[in-house]
Amino acid sequence: MKSRSFIPLSVPEIRGNEWKYVRECLDTGWVSSVGPFVNRFEKDVADYVGAKHAVATVNGTAALHIALQVTGVQAGDEVLVSTLTFIAPANAIRYVGAWPIFIDAEPRYWQMDVEKAAHFLEKGCRWKNGVLRNRKTGRRVRAILPVHVLGHPVDMKPLLALARKYKLVVIEDATEGLGAEYRGRKIGSLGDIGCFSFNGNKILTTGGGGMIVTDNARWAERAKHLTTQAKSDPDEYIHDEIGYNYRLTNLQAAMGCAQMEQLDLYVAKKRAIAARYARALSGIEGIEVMREAPWAKSIFWMYTVLIHRRAFGHSTREWMRHLARKGIQTRPLWQPLHKSPAHRPAFAICPVAEKLYRDGLSLPCSVGLDFKAQSKVISQFC
Numbered sequence: 248m249k250s251r252s253f254i255p256l257s258v259p260e261i262r263g264n265e266w267k268y269v270r271e272c273l274d275t276g277w278v279s280s281v282g283p284f285v286n287r288f289e290k291d292v293a294d295y296v297g298a299k300h301a302v303a304t305v306n307g308t309a310a311l312h313i314a315l316q317v318t319g320v321q322a323g324d325e326v327l328v329s330t331l332t333f334i335a336p337a338n339a340i341r342y343v344g345a346w347p348i349f350i351d352a353e354p355r356y357w358q359m360d361v362e363k364a365a366h367f368l369e370k371g372c373r374w375k376n377g378v379l380r381n382r383k384t385g386r387r388v389r390a391i392l393p394v395h396v397l398g399h400p401v402d403m404k405p406l407l408a409l410a411r412k413y414k415l416v417v418i419e420d421a422t423e424g425l426g427a428e429y430r431g432r433k434i435g436s437l438g439d440i441g442c443f444s445f446n447g448n449k450i451l452t453t454g455g456g457g458m459i460v461t462d463n464a465r466w467a468e469r470a471k472h473l474t475t476q477a478k479s480d481p482d483e484y485i486h487d488e489i490g491y492n493y494r495l496t497n498l499q500a501a502m503g504c505a506q507m508e509q510l511d512l513y514v515a516k517k518r519a520i521a522a523r524y525a526r527a528l529s530g531i532e533g534i535e536v537m538r539e540a541p542w543a544k545s546i547f548w549m550y551t552v553l554i555h556r557r558a559f560g561h562s563t564r565e566w567m568r569h570l571a572r573k574g575i576q577t578r579p580l581w582q583p584l585h586k587s588p589a590h591r592p593a594f595a596i597c598p599v600a601e602k603l604y605r606d607g608l609s610l611p612c613s614v615g616l617d618f619k620a621q622s623k624v625i626s627q628f629c
């Protein structure tokens with residue numbers, strides 16, 4: 248047990264109808280992967296992000312795995328993906344036997360650098376018999392998988408233009424950004440297909456869970472089929488391809504429905520926390536606060552600052568240890584995936600992501616973070 252004064256990085260906010268809806272599942276016996284809350288949760292998320300279809304999954308990684316499959320990414324294909332991200336999207340690319348091409352982050356908003364993606368496509372690829380191939384590997388380049396990291400959108404307009412030019416499928420990893428907007432539209436609904444996660448540290452949690460959203464009815468239907476073991480006959484145990492047991496349970500979906508009722512409030516709270524951090528920390532020598540692009544509405548899922556060691560006097564890791572001694576939990580950003588032992592050998596030059604990894608520190612930013620706790624975090628920097 249942590250002491251009462253411990254300030255965690257990010258914990259769930261459960262104060263709505265969660266108990267009531269979960270109880271309904273327990274009372275009716277609808278606890279497993281079929282039930283009214285699964286359908287309702289899918290509809291709620293689809294309506295919220297402005298997509299025609301949604302398919303619930305056991306987690307965000309499973310959502311990505313299935314999204315890659317239904318959009319036709321095949322073994323031996325290549326997929327452009329952000330290098331600065333949690334590892335799940337790159338792993339999902341490997342699950343289908345495809346290969347990630349890691350793209351650097353841009354320095355302002357820390358998202359996939361679309362110009363660098365364009366440079367790779369222009370210089371590193373060529374068309375052969377109507378198929379785009381990597382000049383070095385000869386592999387087909389099939390998709391682009393931008394990750395909206397930390398709840399801020401990727402600059403999607405040039406990315407979508409690029410995808411059109413090179414005939415790439417766009418799979419959005421919006422797992423960290425439910426509620427974020429790009430030019431007034433919810434992320435996840437901008438590309439061909441989008442994925443969300445509802446694990447414990449996300450803005451909306453079902454304990455564990457995920458969702459695929461798309462306007463493509465055929466893909467949605469196949470996603471539902473694949474996530475339910477690809478059973479092709481409702482009565483007989485006949486399966487027409489290799490499927491997965493990836494369906495979300497009604498119990499978890501019940502929690503999701505209750506959380507959806509609070510989502511706008513949660514987004515507002517996250518944004519208020521971010522605004523206060525920005526006001527308090529932006530004047531401090533050696534601290535660079537998170538920015539929000541003029542075309543973006545970020546949900547500031549994980550509020551992060553960059554610590555410039557020379558000017559601030561401490562490195563990110565030193566400061567993380569200092570804050571831990573004060574009972575404040577923080578964490579660095581992810582090791583860029585082109586450096587990950589799990590994805591070796593990966594040849595990519597991504598200096599911005601490496602710098603962000605060295606300097607980035609995520610601060611406590613639970614939806615329920617109170618004024619006093621945030622003041623304690625801020626006071627450490629001042």
Ligand SMILES: Cc1ncc(COP(=O)(O)O)c(C=O)c1O
Pocket residue numbers: 306307308309332333335336394420422423443444445446455456457
């Ligand atoms: C960018 C990103 N993609 C995918 C995932 C995977 O989601 P899950 O943990 O629900 O499998 C996560 C988070 O957990 C994530 O941060």
